[in-house]
Amino acid sequence: MTHRALGLGFAIILCVASLVSPRTGHSQAQVAVPAVMTVLSLITITEDFNLDFGTIVPPSDGTQDFVVGTDDSIAPGVGDGLAVSGHSRGQYDITGTPGETYTLTITAGACSDGALELLSVVSDASIPTILNQLDVHIGGTLRVGASAPQGAHTCNYSISAQY
């Protein structure tokens, strides 16, 4: 028996005890007290695939912002750098108790090289955010410096969902 059930039981006992104090001539009264609670399922975030900016040629000078949209587009921004191929928006499923609202927080983190900066990460989650939401898409803006070294790099980001 849970604490909540114990409490309710205790409440009921008290109620009955006070009413049965011997007083002649007084009728008993009973009050039905419902215990109200809402049981929710844990929220689960499942990654179908992560955000990928693909293959990029850095600008010859300065920096250039590359934007992957939640619609899976890519915009290379101002500069002579190139978005060559292979970009992809991220996709996630956010599940819990259907119909419940939740708060979605997305945070951009650090990249594996100082010449790269993940400026922002956004989603196309429906507003208000109501569970269950499948195929939530993630886009972002990556700033690439001219000195970005060749090779594979990563930038951290996190997704948090809370009732």
Next chain:
Amino acid sequence: MSNKSVLKYGLAGAAVLGFAGLVGYGANAANPGNPADLATTADVTIVSTITVTQDRQLRFGQVVKPPTANTATFTVAPGGGMTVGGTGGISNGGQTSGEFSMTGEVGASYTFSTGSIVACTTGGGGTVAPVLSALTDDGQAATLNDTVQVGATLTVTNLTDDGTWDCGFTVSAVYS
């Protein structure tokens, strides 16, 4: 109901409500405030720009122009062979196709193209120049690192000034 009985009932009601409040708090506390957190990464691959290097110059070798009012064409194929067209022209050999190498992200696809042609010039003072046209490449699979051979056609008339002529053209390679 007497005052006493009312008071008693009130206390009982208060007690019940109090515990009901506790029960309520327990239900709220049981409402998950868990944040579900997912930490992940975005990927990116940085590659260098494509570099085009001329490994071999396109040459028409030695050509003899038509002796009379005629037009001759000399076509160097990407493979290096020479085809003489028109009337009266003679090739004395020495031709080579041009060859260019592209470097960048190994295995990446790119598009190679020949571009604008610069009018032929000579240091010998001639003014009637041959005409370069019909640039063509060997159509090899365009994946880095790769080489491409280029040919073209040179048009010469009997009026073309003798001498060594340089005819410029551009090639480009773009990631695709």
